[in-house]
Amino acid sequence: MLDLIKGPILNLQTFFQLTGRALINVFRSPHYIDDIFIQMDIIGFGSLPLIMLTGFFTGAVITLQMSRTLNQYGASGQVGTVVAITLVRELGPVLTALLVAGRNASGMASELGSMKVTEQIDAMRALGTDPVQKLVTPRMIATATMLPALTVISDFLGLVGGWVVATIMLSLTTGQTYWSTAYQALDYSDVAQGLIKPFIFAFVIALVGCHYGLDTTGGTQGVGRATTQAVVVSSVWVIVLTFFIGNCFLSFN
Amino acid sequence: MASVLAFDKVTVRFDDNVVLDRITLDLEEGETCIILGAAGSGKTILLKTALGLIQPDEGRVWLFGQDTSTLEEDDLRELRSRMGILFQEGGLFDSLTIEENVAYPLLNHKSLRCPRDEVLPRVSEALQFVELGHTLAKYPSELSGGMRRRVGIARAIVTQPELLLYDSPTAGLDPITANTIMALIAKERDLRNTTTALATHRYQDGHLLANYRYNAKTERLEAVSAGGDREKLQTRFIVLGDGRIVFEGSQEQLEASTDPYVSKFAKPLSQSE
Numbered sequence: 001m002l003d004l005i006k007g008p009i010l011n012l013q014t015f016f017q018l019t020g021r022a023l024i025n026v027f028r029s030p031h032y033i034d035d036i037f038i039q040m041d042i043i044g045f046g047s048l049p050l051i052m053l054t055g056f057f058t059g060a061v062i063t064l065q066m067s068r069t070l071n072q073y074g075a076s077g078q079v080g081t082v083v084a085i086t087l088v089r090e091l092g093p094v095l096t097a098l099l100v101a102g103r104n105a106s107g108m109a110s111e112l113g114s115m116k117v118t119e120q121i122d123a124m125r126a127l128g129t130d131p132v133q134k135l136v137t138p139r140m141i142a143t144a145t146m147l148p149a150l151t152v153i154s155d156f157l158g159l160v161g162g163w164v165v166a167t168i169m170l171s172l173t174t175g176q177t178y179w180s181t182a183y184q185a186l187d188y189s190d191v192a193q194g195l196i197k198p199f200i201f202a203f204v205i206a207l208v209g210c211h212y213g214l215d216t217t218g219g220t221q222g223v224g225r226a227t228t229q230a231v232v233v234s235s236v237w238v239i240v241l242t243f244f245i246g247n248c249f250l251s252f253n
Numbered sequence: 254m255a256s257v258l259a260f261d262k263v264t265v266r267f268d269d270n271v272v273l274d275r276i277t278l279d280l281e282e283g284e285t286c287i288i289l290g291a292a293g294s295g296k297t298i299l300l301k302t303a304l305g306l307i308q309p310d311e312g313r314v315w316l317f318g319q320d321t322s323t324l325e326e327d328d329l330r331e332l333r334s335r336m337g338i339l340f341q342e343g344g345l346f347d348s349l350t351i352e353e354n355v356a357y358p359l360l361n362h363k364s365l366r367c368p369r370d371e372v373l374p375r376v377s378e379a380l381q382f383v384e385l386g387h388t389l390a391k392y393p394s395e396l397s398g399g400m401r402r403r404v405g406i407a408r409a410i411v412t413q414p415e416l417l418l419y420d421s422p423t424a425g426l427d428p429i430t431a432n433t434i435m436a437l438i439a440k441e442r443d444l445r446n447t448t449t450a451l452a453t454h455r456y457q458d459g460h461l462l463a464n465y466r467y468n469a470k471t472e473r474l475e476a477v478s479a480g481g482d483r484e485k486l487q488t489r490f491i492v493l494g495d496g497r498i499v500f501e502g503s504q505e506q507l508e509a510s511t512d513p514y515v516s517k518f519a520k521p522l523s524q525s526e
Contacts, residue, residue: 119344123338123340125333
């Protein structure tokens with residue numbers, strides 16, 4: 001029985017140790033600014049087409065699916081409200097985080113995993129560098145900066161997608177009504193929730209990806225295993241955390 | 254003579270597996286230590302423990318007179334700047350050029366304080382030493398296995414370390430390339446009088462370091478005579494088996510050993526692989 005829980009507990013312990021070291025390193029020199037910008041480019045700019053496409057169609061699908069129900073209640077003019085609240089509070093941050101987890105947590109795990117099995121991590125330590133400072137902290141900072149920005153873009157394009165379906169395709173409402181109801185539906189706590197969530201998810205995605213990468217054992221097969229684990233674990237944590245953060249905001253309000 | 258590296262009853266475990274079992278050894282300044290052993294006998298772990306990359310579960314490692322178990326990672330990094338290592342597969346950073354790879358320790362070891370304008374000349378000098386001066390702008394993936402190993406040597410020696418560790422430098426290489434690599438190791442040892450620890454499964458590698466010296470005038474390796482000259486090379490052989498030292502002594506003692514495992518590593522060269 002003890003052996004069964006020993007592995008997960010040890011895994012959790014190394015994860016929290018890595019988290020602690022990565023966070024402390026934010027305030028310690030040397031700062032690898034170049035690496036931060038490279039990662040921001042990979043995570044932020046690299047994910048942009050994917051996020052834009054998904055965000056747009058998410059808003060469009062919500063509008064399409066809600067149109068019949070709203071028509072039944074004679075509330076088709078409120079389509080902007082529904083799309084705005086659903087996207088900004090919940091779907092925008094979660095879907096963006098899941099996409100970034102799939103794209104970047106896997107990338108981090110495979111890159112660091114390959115470095116681990118080819119002794120590049122050991123070489124880094126032997127040649128005067130802290131691998132956490134050089135590899136993990138830049139990825140964490142870059143994800144924490146880029147994920148909220150990507151979420152804002154995804155939310156906006158989702159609203160545009162909703163507007164296209166609501167006004168051009170289904171003529172549920174006018175463009176002016178759509179945008180004004182969408183704007184009025186949102187208050188500060190919604191926007192705060194929509195920005196705090198991706199900020200927290202960013203730490204989970206980057207740290208889980210790096211943790212599984214640095215923990216890789218067993219050659220190329222181990223790299224594949226680490227990559228899968230990183231995506232699965234970070235995605236599950238995104239879903240679990242969105243419930244708890246949403247619950248916190250609900251209690252607070 | 255001062256001790257450069259000392260192990261005092263060092264034990265390393267991975268889960269329940271004992272990979273180093275009460276290892277005690279002392280490497281003195283200028284000495285060459287050949288660590289022989291089969292695959293999985295603990296050679297790589299021994300070198301990584303010496304470097305402070307793996308902390309022993311029991312026992313102590315003394316590096317340049319300092320007990321590494323009492324040192325923080327930052328202090329260990331300072332000590333590592335006095336050492337060089339060639340990893341088994343080279344350990345080159347595949348996203349960096351050869352120039353950036355060799356310059357890496359100069360730019361990252363804080364204690365070296367290498368001025369920026371000295372980096373390129375030193376990198377070029379180290380690459381000239383391994384006869385790869387023309388590869389500065391190439392990436393590791395563009396080089397052959399033997400060339401990558403030579404770049405690894407250049408990166409290990411660029412800081413002019415006091416102690417050099419080589420982890421299976423000839424593994425997987427053809428005999429001609431393996432000889433070139435060993436000649437470079439001997440050249441580095443004899444030109445700078447560097448303390449050297451070399452882990453290998455090939456007896457020929459140890460034989461070469463124990464019996465040949467680099468002559469700077471002729472720029473060639475020359476066989477040394479038995480007795481006085483050979484004594485000066487201060488070569489010691491260690492054989493590892495299942496994480497334990499099963500033999501320690503001179504080349505003659507190794508060749509005279511009747512232990513079935515040890516004698517496998519000391520076959521006359523004509524009989525060895």
